[in-house]
Amino acid sequence: MSAIENVSRRGFLKGLGAAGALVVGAYYTPKMLHRYESDDVRTDADNATLHPNVFVGVETDGTVWIVAHRSEMGTVIRTTLPLVVADELDADWKRVKIDQAIGDPRYGDQNTDGSHSVRSFFDIVRLSGATARLMLIRAAAQRWGVPASECQTDLHVVVHSSSGRRLGYGELATAASKLPVPKKEEVQLKAKSTWRYIGKGMTSYDLTDLVTGKAVYGMDAHLDGMLFASIEHPPVLGGKIKTVDNADALKVTGVAQTIVIDPFKPPPAFQPLGGVAVLADSTWAAFQGRKKLKIEWDNGLNETYDSDQYKKDLQETARKSAKVIRSQGDVDVAFTSTTNTFEGDYYVPLLAHASMEPMVALAEFKDGKVHAWAPTQNPQAVQAIVSSELGIRKEDVICHVTLLGGGFGRKSKPDYVAEAAVLSRKVGRPVKVVWTREDDIKFDYYNAVAAMYMKAAVDSKGRPVAWLQRSVFPPITSIFDVNAVYGDPGHLQQGWTDMPYDIPNLRIENGAAKAHVRIGWLRSVANIYHAFAVQTFTDELAHRAKRDPADYLLDLIGQPRTLNFSGVDYPNYGAAYDAYPWETGRLRRVTEMVVEKSGWGKRKLGKGAGLGIAAHRSFLTYVATVVEVEVNDQGDIRIPRVDTVVDAGLVVNPEVTKAQFEGAAVFGTSVARSGEITAKSGAIEQSNFDNYPVARINEAPYQTNVYLVESDAPPAGVGEPGVPPFVPALCNAIYAATGKRIRELPLSRTNLGKQS
Amino acid sequence: MANAIQFKINGVAHSFDGDPDTPLLWYLRDTLGLTGTKFGCGVGLCGACTVHKSDDAIRACITPMSSLAGAEIRTIEDIGANGLHPVQKTWMQFNVPQCGYCQSGQIMQAIALLKSKPKPTDEDIDEGMAANICRCGTYQRIRAAIKAAAEEKA
Numbered sequence: 079m080s081a082i083e084n085v086s087r088r089g090f091l092k093g094l095g096a097a098g099a100l101v102v103g104a105y106y107t108p109k110m111l112h113r114y115e116s117d118d119v120r121t122d123a124d125n126a127t128l129h130p131n132v133f134v135g136v137e138t139d140g141t142v143w144i145v146a147h148r149s150e151m152g153t154v155i156r157t158t159l160p161l162v163v164a165d166e167l168d169a170d171w172k173r174v175k176i177d178q179a180i181g182d183p184r185y186g187d188q189n190t191d192g193s194h195s196v197r198s199f200f201d202i203v204r205l206s207g208a209t210a211r212l213m214l215i216r217a218a219a220q221r222w223g224v225p226a227s228e229c230q231t232d233l234h235v236v237v238h239s240s241s242g243r244r245l246g247y248g249e250l251a252t253a254a255s256k257l258p259v260p261k262k263e264e265v266q267l268k269a270k271s272t273w274r275y276i277g278k279g280m281t282s283y284d285l286t287d288l289v290t291g292k293a294v295y296g297m298d299a300h301l302d303g304m305l306f307a308s309i310e311h312p313p314v315l316g317g318k319i320k321t322v323d324n325a326d327a328l329k330v331t332g333v334a335q336t337i338v339i340d341p342f343k344p345p346p347a348f349q350p351l352g353g354v355a356v357l358a359d360s361t362w363a364a365f366q367g368r369k370k371l372k373i374e375w376d377n378g379l380n381e382t383y384d385s386d387q388y389k390k391d392l393q394e395t396a397r398k399s400a401k402v403i404r405s406q407g408d409v410d411v412a413f414t415s416t417t418n419t420f421e422g423d424y425y426v427p428l429l430a431h432a433s434m435e436p437m438v439a440l441a442e443f444k445d446g447k448v449h450a451w452a453p454t455q456n457p458q459a460v461q462a463i464v465s466s467e468l469g470i471r472k473e474d475v476i477c478h479v480t481l482l483g484g485g486f487g488r489k490s491k492p493d494y495v496a497e498a499a500v501l502s503r504k505v506g507r508p509v510k511v512v513w514t515r516e517d518d519i520k521f522d523y524y525n526a527v528a529a530m531y532m533k534a535a536v537d538s539k540g541r542p543v544a545w546l547q548r549s550v551f552p553p554i555t556s557i558f559d560v561n562a563v564y565g566d567p568g569h570l571q572q573g574w575t576d577m578p579y580d581i582p583n584l585r586i587e588n589g590a591a592k593a594h595v596r597i598g599w600l601r602s603v604a605n606i607y608h609a610f611a612v613q614t615f616t617d618e619l620a621h622r623a624k625r626d627p628a629d630y631l632l633d634l635i636g637q638p639r640t641l642n643f644s645g646v647d648y649p650n651y652g653a654a655y656d657a658y659p660w661e662t663g664r665l666r667r668v669t670e671m672v673v674e675k676s677g678w679g680k681r682k683l684g685k686g687a688g689l690g691i692a693a694h695r696s697f698l699t700y701v702a703t704v705v706e707v708e709v710n711d712q713g714d715i716r717i718p719r720v721d722t723v724v725d726a727g728l729v730v731n732p733e734v735t736k737a738q739f740e741g742a743a744v745f746g747t748s749v750a751r752s753g754e755i756t757a758k759s760g761a762i763e764q765s766n767f768d769n770y771p772v773a774r775i776n777e778a779p780y781q782t783n784v785y786l787v788e789s790d791a792p793p794a795g796v797g798e799p800g801v802p803p804f805v806p807a808l809c810n811a812i813y814a815a816t817g818k819r820i821r822e823l824p825l826s827r828t829n830l831g832k833q834s
Numbered sequence: 835m836a837n838a839i840q841f842k843i844n845g846v847a848h849s850f851d852g853d854p855d856t857p858l859l860w861y862l863r864d865t866l867g868l869t870g871t872k873f874g875c876g877v878g879l880c881g882a883c884t885v886h887k888s889d890d891a892i893r894a895c896i897t898p899m900s901s902l903a904g905a906e907i908r909t910i911e912d913i914g915a916n917g918l919h920p921v922q923k924t925w926m927q928f929n930v931p932q933c934g935y936c937q938s939g940q941i942m943q944a945i946a947l948l949k950s951k952p953k954p955t956d957e958d959i960d961e962g963m964a965a966n967i968c969r970c971g972t973y974q975r976i977r978a979a980i981k982a983a984a985e986e987k988a
Contacts, residue, residue, distance in 0.1 A: 152932030152970045281929055288934035289922045291870020291910030295935060298869035306864070331853060361873075362853075362860040434874050434882055434935040434969045483872070483935025484969050515875040733929060737975070741932060744971025767879040767967060775973040776960035782974055 118447070118476050121145055121177045127251040130213055130259045132184050133206040134163055135177075140234060140248030142169045145177045147185035148195045149455045150284070151433075151485035152741075153797045154734040155195045157283040159203050162196075162730060165275040166207030166268055168231040169247070176283050181457025181477035189456040191490045191599060193697035193795025196730055197653065200793050208265045210254075217254035218245045233274075279731035284481065296453030296480045297512070299440040304508035305334055307501050308364040311353040311521050312341065314377040314760035315595050319354065326370035327356055332363025336371070337504050339497065344560045346596055348463040350497045351521060357505060361512050377760055383594035385428070385527070385756040392529035392591055393423060395550045400589035401564055403575050404646045407583030412535050412544030420622060421533040422615055425822040426607035428755035429525040430764070431600050432772055435483020436518040441498035442508035447474040448499045453482035455490040463492055464499040475499075486745075487599040491523050516765040523598025524755055526551040530611035535583075540623020541633065544583035547615075549574055549608060552593035563590035565604070567647040573608030573694060573802060575648050578662050580636035594760065601745060605696040605802035610823065613692035613806035618819065627810065628673045628691050635693065638663025651698055657792055658698045668702040668723040668787060669693045675785055676704035676721035686710055687718075688814025692807040697795030699726040700787075701739075703803040705779075707811040713831030715812065717747065720782040722800060727791035735796045736784040742800025743782045747773040750805045754824050841902040843868070844912035854900035859883045861899055862909060870910035870938045874967070881966030884939035884946075885909050891946035910938040913945070920986050921945050924979040932970035940966050944980050953984050 123143040126135025135143040144163045150156035156176060164174050179185055187198065211231055218236035219226040222243055230237050235244045270276075287293040312318065324336040334357045341352030354371055358364035413419055439452040441464075448468065454460050457477035465472040482489055494511055501509040513521075528551035535544040554569055555562040565588050567575070575586060600606075620630035641660040643650075650658060669691075672678070678689060686709050693702035703722040709715050720743045729735050752771040756763045764770040809820040816830055838849040843866065850861065862868040862885070874882030876895050883894040886908040913919050918926075921944050931937045940963070947954060947962035954962065959977055968976065 150933075152934070154932075281926075282931065284934070285926055285929070285931065288931040288937055289918070289925045289941060290914040291868075291938045293934055294869075295872075297873060297935075298863075300867070300869075360856075360860055360864040362856050362864070365876075366853075432969060434880070434933065434967065435872070436874075482933060484933045486969075512873075515877075515880075737929065737932060737972070740974050741971035744973060745969075747971075766877055767875055768877075772967055772969055773971070773973075774965075774967060775963045775976065778971060778973045780956075780974075 128255040147179040149190040151482035163207035170234040213254040299451035301508040316378040320374040323372040327367040330367040333367035380760040395589040396529040396531040400587040404586040409585040412583040424530040424611040431488035433484025437494035437513040439495040439498040440510040443503040523596040525600035528607035532615040548587040550589035556593035572604035579634040602798040602801040609802035617810040671723040672702040690810025692803040694803040699794040699799040705807040717779040725787035739784040739800040746804030858897040859894035884942040924982040
């Protein structure tokens with residue numbers, strides 16, 4: 079087992095170049111004509127009469143199958159990308175059926191993370207639909223004995239306009255399937271003016287199921303004869319079992335057996351954490367049995383981890399010179415040549431994802447293969463970790479992707495699916511692993527805790543002439559390399575390396591921090607704490623200079639220009655820089671627009687109210703946000719209104735995109751108000767929504783207005799970019815309302831009331 | 835069974851003679867396969883498991899089977915069984931769901947709210963819906979959909 083594991087781990091890490099692409103490099107693209115390898119992996123599109131590529135199939139009755147290869151966790155991507163295929167195919171959306179892809183490298187990258195589904199696949203899926211359309215046109219032309227150039231398509235039909243003849247797609251599917259698949263160079267994409275769906279959008283394909291309880295999530299997966307498992311994990315990362323007494327657990331009605339899962343060998347990556355699984359004939363029996371386990375743990379090295387002490391250590395590190403990430407001019411000389419300097423320390427704690435659906439997976443090991451049904455953002459990572467754990471081929475891991483009850487990055491990490499597969503092999507039956515909410519909060523891959531130090535020297539007008547920013551956080555790469563203590567370029571790029579202000583003397587640094595919990599990407603990732611520090615510090619400088627914060631922010635963004643990162647390790651979210659340059663003019667534009675839309679400086683505000691502003695680019699999208707807050711004498715906050723302006727390039731599905739930014743304001747509210755994970759003696763102290771509260775309807779912004787900038791720029795991200803500017807805009811609003819400066823999150827740590 | 839608990843789910847009579855502490859949630863999901871009612875927190879903090887007992891919204895995850903003698907339970911599966919409920923319609927009209935996982939519970943809670951407050955104010959909605967978490971943050975649309983459903987029913 080260990081030899082196999084070592085070999086496959088190398089392969090696995092190599093695979094991470096793609097899986098972790100959000101952090102480092104370019105995403106990989108599908109092999110359009112690469113067909114299925116076995117019947118296990120065939121889609122309805124594969125089985126359709128006309129199936130020119132992996133994404134589309136046309137049946138003789140006119141049904142069009144479109145493959146959704148990205149995971150649906152609420153962004154409506156399962157609808158949006160197929161909608162692009164349908165547009166290029168000129169298909170009637172009512173006759174489209176969506177096929178959810180299993181994990182299969184023939185689709186290219188499937189890790190639905192990093193807000194890049196449309197960006198990375200827009201051109202490819204357009205081509206896939208247009209290819210099928212051309213074949214249907216050619217089949218009709220052949221049938222009619224006319225040149226293909228005389229034929230066009232209308233909704234779901236090919237038309238010969240001069241003779242008025244028409245043939246439906248279904249009638250043409252067989253003939254079209256006999257034609258060679260045209261080369262890319264032969265295929266002409268639709269002109270923008272003829273787009274049916276792109277830019278107009280469509281409601282979720284699953285909408286009716288979502289309001290009637292019929293939608294199937296991982297939690298709802300079922301196989302006859304399956305056992306339900308609940309797992310007691312080591313309370314401290316890297317802990318091992320000393321002794322286990324399962325006698326009372328086995329006495330619980332419905333409990334079938336207990337199984338010890340081996341602890342992971344560092345680094346943790348996506349391996350099971352280890353522990354003791356209780357398997358039973360119902361979820362409840364498994365939960366009850368688990369409570370009766372008596373386990374003595376050897377907590378291991380991370381037992382010394384205390385988040386209060388760790389915070390002090392991070393803050394101390396942030397005050398010492400560190401690794402230079404980007405530098406221009408000479409900050410040190412500038413700081414010594416003036417006394418007009420200003421500095422601040424900022425802090426954001428560990429954050430948990432807390433998707434509404436806890437981790438859950440069903441797996442069946444049978445005849446050397448595993449079928450898994452899982453709410454996963456990354457089915458190919460499921461293939462990798464399950465094959466590694468079981469010593470079987472990746473192709474023999476068939477990962478069926480259910481709907482996800484939220485993901486936010488947690489479900490890109492398939493440790494829970496590996497648990498189900500390991501258990502199924504041990505018991506020879508299908509096993510459904512169900513995490514409790516407590517498991518979910520305690521055994522997350524947390525968004526990193528971060529301490530940031532900011533220092534500026536300003537001229538007589540209060541404008542910075544020198545700027546130093548230093549960030550310290552345990553890096554995501556620590557889950558793949560126990561010695562990793564510095565941020566990797568993909569992590570640092572998020573609102574840090576790319577600090578956009580036009581300042582002659584600038585130095586950006588990163589200090590070392592060792593991880594004691596699993597660190598992972600969470601919606602917006604490092605942008606959350608980096609935007610908090612930069613945009614709060616900006617507001618502080620504005621007030622210090624007695625300038626209007628919006629004017630001051632625009633002044634620092636400066637005139638429109640393209641940032642030059644030569645000599646700097648700046649991955650640009652894996653996108654080509656010439657296609658997605660960092661353009662300050664676009665950040666400026668959304669900022670100017672949000673000033674106008676929010677009525678900044680003009681709006682009458684009530685007692686105890688204030689407005690705050692922030693602007694940030696992340697995932698290649700430019701966002702500016704104004705938050706209105708009301709703070710009462712007791713220090714309770716209310717958020718009556720949020721205005722946010724978004725330049726995400728071309729937007730395929732506008733209504734859905736607006737919903738993402740409304741949701742981001744709520745997610746940001748949770749981060750700001752109460753998001754905090756702490757640890758004592760290495761164990762996480764939070765466990766459920768009572769001590770890890772997330773925003774409820776009465777706490778969430780009452781009204782979030784989202785404005786999308788019309789743009790011809792290529793599509794960028796929409797799932798994540800809303801969160802980063804929201805948090806500092808809220809905190810800046812609190813300053814405007816109360817005069818209390820928030821440098822540390824969450825807000826629950828600060829008494830905002832009058833009596834402090 | 836002499837000691838079996840008798841009750842109705844979605845109008846159909848059932849009896850239960852297992853562990854009386856078993857929460858209704860797991861009976862619905864694991865025994866009956868009614869998976870529209872979701873598991874979110876297990877302790878009555880999130881509302882994903884909201885069902886109706888008569889017309890009241892209750893949390894199935896903390897409702898022991900022992901408390902159900904004579905009860906009439908209704909789940910999301912029955913709500914749209916004979917055509918969509920006005921609340922489901924406005925939920926679609928306002929494109930409320932994102933991931934959708936909490937929405938069964940939100941809809942059940944909203945229907946109960948509208949029963950007791952046919953014309954809910956913002957404060958009524960805050961109070962009535964605050965125990966139902968949506969991590970995607972669809973609250974603004976939930977509020978709009980509840981108000982629209984109230985208009986329609988009036």
